[in-house]
Amino acid sequence: MNLLWGGLMIVAGLILIICGSLKSNFIIYRLLVARSKILWGERVYLFHQISGGIIIVIGVLMALGDI
Secondary structure, eight states: OOHHHHHHHHHHHHHHHHHHHTTOOOOOHHHHHHHHHOOOOHGGHHHHHHHHHHHHHHHHHHHTTTO
16 A cells, blocks of 8 residues: 555646646646745745655655655
8 A cells, every 4th residue: 555655646746847847838837836935925836846856766765665
């Protein structure tokens, strides 16, 4: 079960990194940007890239069973 949840977290982190790098217009990502822009302003894309990296690391640790 940890492998499933870890894999899903890795995919979510990759989506954040890719969409943040490309400044995507994907509907769900636009909603995330609108919510995050209130606090982070124009640095919202960098915030999503860093958050995506952290989520990937946590997902890998979950998949390996360390968390």
